Amino acid sequence: MKFDxxxxxxxxxxYVAAIRAAQLGKKVAIIEKAELGGICLNWGCIPTKALLxxxxxxxxxxxxxxxxxxxxxxxxxEFGNIVKRSRGVADNMSKGVQFLMKKNKIEVIKGEAxxxxxxxxxxxxxxxxxxxxxAEHIIIATGGRSRExxxxxQDGKKVIGYxxxxxxxxxxxxxxxxxxxxxxxxxxxxxxxLGVDVTIVxxxxxxxxxxxxDISKQLEKSFKKNGxxxxxxxxxxxxxxxxxxxxxxxxxxxxxxxxxxxxxLSAVGVTANIENIGLEEVGIxxxxxxxxxxxxxxxxxxxxxxxxxxxxxxxxxxxxxxxxILCVEKxxxxxxxxxxxxxVPGCTYCSPEIASVxxxxxxxxxxxxxxxxxxxxxxxxxxxxANGGADGFVKVIFDAKYGEWLGCHLIxxxxxxxISEAVVARKLETTAHEIMKSIHPHPxxxxxxxxxxxxxxxxxxxx
Numbered sequence: 001m002k003f004d005x006x007x008x009x010x011x012x013x014x015y016v017a018a019i020r021a022a023q024l025g026k027k028v029a030i031i032e033k034a035e036l037g038g039i040c041l042n043w044g045c046i047p048t049k050a051l052l053x054x055x056x057x058x059x060x061x062x063x064x065x066x067x068x069x070x071x072x073x074x075x076x077x078e079f080g081n082i083v084k085r086s087r088g089v090a091d092n093m094s095k096g097v098q099f100l101m102k103k104n105k106i107e108v109i110k111g112e113a114x115x116x117x118x119x120x121x122x123x124x125x126x127x128x129x130x131x132x133x134x135a136e137h138i139i140i141a142t143g144g145r146s147r148e149x150x151x152x153x154q155d156g157k158k159v160i161g162y163x164x165x166x167x168x169x170x171x172x173x174x175x176x177x178x179x180x181x182x183x184x185x186x187x188x189x190x191x192x193x194l195g196v197d198v199t200i201v202x203x204x205x206x207x208x209x210x211x212x213x214d215i216s217k218q219l220e221k222s223f224k225k226n227g228x229x230x231x232x233x234x235x236x237x238x239x240x241x242x243x244x245x246x247x248x249x250x251x252x253x254x255x256x257x258x259x260x261x262x263x264x265l266s267a268v269g270v271t272a273n274i275e276n277i278g279l280e281e282v283g284i285x286x287x288x289x290x291x292x293x294x295x296x297x298x299x300x301x302x303x304x305x306x307x308x309x310x311x312x313x314x315x316x317x318x319x320x321x322x323x324x325i326l327c328v329e330k331x332x333x334x335x336x337x338x339x340x341x342x343x344v345p346g347c348t349y350c351s352p353e354i355a356s357v358x359x360x361x362x363x364x365x366x367x368x369x370x371x372x373x374x375x376x377x378x379x380x381x382x383x384x385x386a387n388g389g390a391d392g393f394v395k396v397i398f399d400a401k402y403g404e405w406l407g408c409h410l411i412x413x414x415x416x417x418x419i420s421e422a423v424v425a426r427k428l429e430t431t432a433h434e435i436m437k438s439i440h441p442h443p444x445x446x447x448x449x450x451x452x453x454x455x456x457x458x459x460x461x462x463x
Contacts, residue, residue, distance in 0.1 A: 003029045005331065006121055006135035008113040008277070011038020012045075013308030013320030014141035015097050020328040022104035029107040029133060031123055036097040036108070039143050040317045042090050043163045048186055050086035051166070052349055055193040059351075066388055077194070079171040086166065109133065115140065115278035119303045122278075137303055137331050140291065141320070142277060144270035144309035151237050152178060152266050158241045159264045162187070172196055172262035176248050178236050180207035182348040184267035185219065189350035192228050199229040199259060201236055201250055208348065212360040212409040214375075214395055219411060222352055222391055239264060272310045287312070295338035297327035305331075319344050345423050347416040352392045355419035358407035358426060361397050370400040372432075374456025376448045378412045380463050383443040389413030394452040396422075403431040408449070418446050432457055 004026040007014045015037065018030040035042045054077070064071045101108050111125040121133040146161030148154055154161050160168075165187050174197040177188045184200060185208060192198040200207060200223070206216040207223075207230060220230055233253055240247040248259045272290045284299045284306075285292045291299060291306040298305055305327050308320030322339055329336045348354040364371050377393045378384035384392075392412025399406055408422035425435060432453050440450045454460045 001029075001131060001133045003027050003107070003133065003135040005029075005137045005139065005328070006031065006133055007139045007141055008115070008121065009038060009141035009143055009308075010036045010097065010108075011141060011143045011308060011320065012040045012317040013143070013324045014038065014139070015100065016321040017139050017141060017307065017324035017328050018106045019100060019104050020325050021331075022106050024328065024332045026328075026332070028104075029109055029135065030101065031109045031111065031113040031121065031133070033110070033112045035094050036101065037090075037094040039145070041093045041097065043166060045317050046093050047086040047090040047166050048162075048190075049349060050089040051082060051190050052186065052351075054082045054085065055190045056351070059193055063388070079194070080169070082194075083167060113142075113277065115282050115284070115304065117282050137305065139297075139324075139327060140277070140299075140304065140306040140310060141308050141324070142273040142310055144272050144315060146266065147269040147271040149178075149236075149266065149268055151235075152239060152264070152268070154266055155241060158246045158262075159239055159266060161266055165191075165265050168263075174245075174261040174263075175199075176201060176236075176246070176259055176261045176264045177267055178248075178264060179203075179267035179269065180230075181210070181267065181269065182208075182346070184265070185223075185348060185350045187265055187267065188223070188228055192226065193351075197261075199231065199261070201234045201248075201259075202230070202232045203235050205233055207232065208354060210346070211348075211354060211356055212395060212407070213362060214393075215354055215356065215409050215411050218392060219350070219352065219354065236264075270309055270315045274310055296330045296336065297323050298330075313341055314344055314346065316344065316346065340427075343423060343426050345419045347419065349416060352389070352412045353415045354409075354411050355415045356407070356409040357419055357423050358405070359397060360407060360409065361395075364397050364399075364406045369406060371406065372398045372400045372456040374398075374452040374454065374460070376452040376455055376460070376463060378445070378448060381443075381445060381448045381451075383445050383447070384412065386443070387413060394448040396449070396452045396456055398432050398453075398456055403433060405430060405432065405435070410449075412445070414445060418449065421446060421449055 005021045006029045007018045008031045010032040018028050021028045061075045111123040114122045124130045177184045177200045180202040188198045235251045236248050237251050238249045245262045246264050250257045290312050291310050293311050297307050307323040309315045345357040374396045379390040384390050395409040397407040405426050435453045440447045
């Protein structure tokens with residue numbers, strides 16, 4: 001059981017690390033206690049998108065007349081079948097990872113892993129028998145789980161996390177969503193579209209608080225227009241699950257309120273899975289609940305590395321994958337450059353969707369930039385209007401002095417498919433002038449990016 005590289009965890013960080021290592025000719029093992037693919041493929045990114053697609057289809061059918069099509073009679077759905085489809089999509093993706101492990105001749109070891117000194121790992125198998133694995137390089141990619149607040153303990157029945165929200169046996173009539181990050185607003189949108197009475201409770205002054213303030217305002221406007229109730233500057237201080245449903249005590253600026261619902265979804269962030277994996281015994285340093293690493297994912301102990309949700313940075317699958325490749329290529333002696341965390345895009349798949357990269361307007365000003373800001377509404381975009389999704393806009397931020405593209409923020413239907421233009425352009429240090437002079441096809445949603453840049457420099461044609 002000796003390997004060049006052993007990876008603990010098979011999420012989008014772990015399995016990507018294993019595959020890249022195998023491509024570089026390394027003898028690789030991956031250790032996983034549950035399903036291959038980790039939380040993302042099995043209980044996160046992928047199954048949630050399957051649920052959201054079902055909600056979108058249901059919404060389209062209910063608005064068929066908006067497109068000149070007679071609305072079908074008796075539009076109904078089976079909640080259990082929606083969940084079943086989601087689980088099937090996740091299972092297929094997990095099987096895809098199994099195939100990739102075989103294709104790349106990666107040894108898959110099932111069991112719970114604990115790192116040991118001397119570049120070793122103790123793996124307790126499903127049969128209870130422990131075996132020792134040794135490797136020249138050990139990559140910790142154990143991911144994260146739903147964060148629990150002391151005032152909001154999860155019982156898995158009436159107070160649930162994201163995993164519970166993906167596999168409810170029956171649809172609730174009402175739901176309180178605590179937290180309005182990506183997980184919170186995606187589930188709020190999904191359940192509300194199916195007819196659930198949804199209330200979002202957010203501790204901070206605005207929903208999706210990491211986004212640009214204009215994005216937050218637009219999403220709140222859209223959610224309220226659709227009937228989702230929103231409470232900001234509000235904190236759930238306790239929950240009572242003794243009755244038929246849940247009673248949540250919410251502290252607001254105006255005093256305490258009691259909210260009642262069938263179920264509470266706690267969506268207040270992610271906690272790293274770093275307990276009981278041997279960090280203390282090996283001497284690996286942690287900081288604020290996560291493993292401390294350098295720019296190349298190396299811990300303070302030679303031969304031990306960490307990537308993904310167990311380290312500081314955005315808890316994003318694509319960032320974990322990027323760290324995986326960087327880490328393995330560094331191990332292999334390749335010339336690699338550190339990740340620019342300010343050019344990691346973030347996407348939220350509610351309706352309207354949100355996509356962003358780089359500085360918000362406020363952060364750019366805080367950093368000392370004099371900025372030029374441009375906006376272009378989708379109400380002036382022909383493709384968006386034809387699609388029936390004219391809510392939202394593109395917002396761009398440039399450095400007034402040198403024309404550097406500081407940030408790009410989008411809200412609207414399908415914008416998660418548009419953000420890569422800004423990511424690539426910023427990576428290539430593209431200026432506003434080059435974006436304006438790059439011909440964008442018409443009619444497309446992506447034209448709005450060019451038009452927003454033109455607006456920043458006073459050249460806008462269509463507004």
